[in-house]
Amino acid sequence: MLETYPINIWINEERFEKLKAANLADMAVDRLGGMKVIQVQCTEEQKDKILKHFPMAKFDTATTKSIELLPREVKDKIFDIAIKLKSIGPDVIDEFFKSLD
Amino acid sequence: MMDFIGHGGKEIKERILSPGEAKKKIKNLVSVEISGRIARECIDLGYGFFTPLEGFMGKADVDSVCKKMSLTDGTIWPIPIVFDISSQEIKEKGIKVGDTIVLTHTGNPLAILEVEEIFSYDKDEMAQAVLGTTDTKHPGVRMIGRMQDTFIGGKVTLVNKPQFNPPFDRFFYTPRQLRKEFKKRGWVRIVAHQTRNVPHTGHEWLMKGAWFCAHGDAPVIGNKDEIKLGTGVLVNCIIGPKRTGDYIDEAILLAHQALHDGRYFRDDVHMVSITCWDMRYAGPKEAIFHAILRTNLGCTHHMFGRDHAGVGDYYGTYDAHRIFDQLPPGSLKIKPVRVLEWWYCPVCAEVTYSGLCGHTKERQKFSGTLIRSIIKDGVKPTRVIMRPEVFDVVMECAEKYGFGSPFCTEEYLLKRNPVFVVPPLG
Numbered sequence: 319m320l321e322t323y324p325i326n327i328w329i330n331e332e333r334f335e336k337l338k339a340a341n342l343a344d345m346a347v348d349r350l351g352g353m354k355v356i357q358v359q360c361t362e363e364q365k366d367k368i369l370k371h372f373p374m375a376k377f378d379t380a381t382t383k384s385i386e387l388l389p390r391e392v393k394d395k396i397f398d399i400a401i402k403l404k405s406i407g408p409d410v411i412d413e414f415f416k417s418l419d
Numbered sequence: 420m421m422d423f424i425g426h427g428g429k430e431i432k433e434r435i436l437s438p439g440e441a442k443k444k445i446k447n448l449v450s451v452e453i454s455g456r457i458a459r460e461c462i463d464l465g466y467g468f469f470t471p472l473e474g475f476m477g478k479a480d481v482d483s484v485c486k487k488m489s490l491t492d493g494t495i496w497p498i499p500i501v502f503d504i505s506s507q508e509i510k511e512k513g514i515k516v517g518d519t520i521v522l523t524h525t526g527n528p529l530a531i532l533e534v535e536e537i538f539s540y541d542k543d544e545m546a547q548a549v550l551g552t553t554d555t556k557h558p559g560v561r562m563i564g565r566m567q568d569t570f571i572g573g574k575v576t577l578v579n580k581p582q583f584n585p586p587f588d589r590f591f592y593t594p595r596q597l598r599k600e601f602k603k604r605g606w607v608r609i610v611a612h613q614t615r616n617v618p619h620t621g622h623e624w625l626m627k628g629a630w631f632c633a634h635g636d637a638p639v640i641g642n643k644d645e646i647k648l649g650t651g652v653l654v655n656c657i658i659g660p661k662r663t664g665d666y667i668d669e670a671i672l673l674a675h676q677a678l679h680d681g682r683y684f685r686d687d688v689h690m691v692s693i694t695c696w697d698m699r700y701a702g703p704k705e706a707i708f709h710a711i712l713r714t715n716l717g718c719t720h721h722m723f724g725r726d727h728a729g730v731g732d733y734y735g736t737y738d739a740h741r742i743f744d745q746l747p748p749g750s751l752k753i754k755p756v757r758v759l760e761w762w763y764c765p766v767c768a769e770v771t772y773s774g775l776c777g778h779t780k781e782r783q784k785f786s787g788t789l790i791r792s793i794i795k796d797g798v799k800p801t802r803v804i805m806r807p808e809v810f811d812v813v814m815e816c817a818e819k820y821g822f823g824s825p826f827c828t829e830e831y832l833l834k835r836n837p838v839f840v841v842p843p844l845g
Contacts (some may be wrong), residue, residue: 326789328798349768349784351620351763351804353793374664379732385550387664389794 465577477572621785629722702734
């Protein structure tokens with residue numbers, strides 16, 4: 319199975335309401351001290367593309383092996399696509415890049 | 420009697436001229452405008468942060484530091500402290516050995532430099548020796564690469580004291596001032612916490628764990644509610660160049676103070692200070708440099724955590740712990756406190772130590788990047804991850820100093836109030 323790398327989208331009340339409304343509250347997992355997160359998975363190729371496209375983002379090699387520090391509006395967009403597709407797989411990121419074209 | 424003995428067994432001396440002397444001394448001297456890094460290092464040299472150095476290194480010391488991690492007299496020293504200048508400027512200004520030049524920053528005189536030696540050094544060789552790489556993705560390599568082609572070695576004396584702006588001013592102590600402050604507080608053991616981060620509870624426990632280590636065998640003085648501890652944590656925030664995405668300096672500093680004000684640390688065991696230094700991200704070698712720096716500040720212990728002063732995957736997770744085993748006994752006065760990880764364990768339902776907690780499958784590791792990501796998403800961390808007082812201060816700093824963001828933006832980097840100014844020489 320191909321290795322994937324998550325984008326952590328942290329869940330505040332507003333995002334949690336959207337998840338509940340879409341019947342997707344189970345998508346959120348407890349990640350750190352009671353913080354809820356959805357983890358949208360990227361393939362290696364998507365990870366590199368994201369990091370190239372958003373130079374302020376960082377791949378946390380030391381601890382979490384996740385893509386961090388994406389702008390909030392980018393994460394909002396990825397979050398909305400995840401809800402629309404009812405998925406947290408690489409298809410979300412494919413759709414996200416299509417929306418940029 | 421006060422102990423002002425610093426690294427290498429040398430007394431910490433301040434090299435500062437009075438305004439009257441300074442005015443006379445700089446008259447008719449050739450002046451050179453210096454970069455922010457060199458200005459910060461002049462301040463460090465002038466106040467004795469870099470004891471036993473009295474100025475910028477000459478070639479023999481640079482070579483010795485690169486090849487043997489020590490000065491030519493054998494004193495342990497891991498990072499060259501150099502004054503770089505273009506050969507063109509040297510030529511144009513006619514600077515030669517034996518001259519004294521005045522160093523200006525933002526147009527005002529800060530220090531004088533006695534030109535004892537003018538030399539060149541292979542910058543790739545320096546990077547390889549200090550950082551273990553010449554990869555330009557490494558920020559320390561880029562810093563060395565940006566240096567000019569020629570170096571001047573010689574003693575530095577401040578001719579003008581920098582003025583620190585609020586909120587930094589109340590956190591700036593010279594090494595001699597800090598030692599007096601420790602004595603006033605009755606601190607005999609002081610453990611340094613190096614930071615460039617807003618503290619989450621993992622950091623808080625790193626400090627608390629290090630305090631236990633430093634205090635462990637201290638005698639109990641006093642009775643019941645009046646136990647005198649005599650051991651303190653010095654949070655020493657490193658102030659240097661910033662990149663977009665970093666926390667703003669004000670948030671780092673005031674968030675650490677919020678732990679104090681929120682009484683997560685008792686008044687008599689914790690204080691926050693700043694030191695100006697441009698991180699080289701030299702991992703293990705920078706750890707030794709930090710140990711030297713905090714020795715000069717009067718600390719007896721220094722906490723080193725995971726990936727201390729590292730970047731990317733250039734160094735092993737605990738290389739900065741292991742390097743202390745390679746030093747000759749007695750070469751440092753300060754004792755390293757080597758700490759593994761603190762993590763959040765949902766089974767223990769607390770922040771706990773990786774060396775003790777057996778729930779390795781359930782553990783939830785802290786990551787500074789992850790916490791930044793949470794804040795960037797506009798989400799308030801739970802109090803078990805970040806104290807609410809800390810989060811509130813960070814967001815206040817965003818409004819007050821950060822143009823709406825707790826992270827450095829282009830706007831912040833362009834318009835921020837400087838940490839210090841060099842005033843005109845009155």
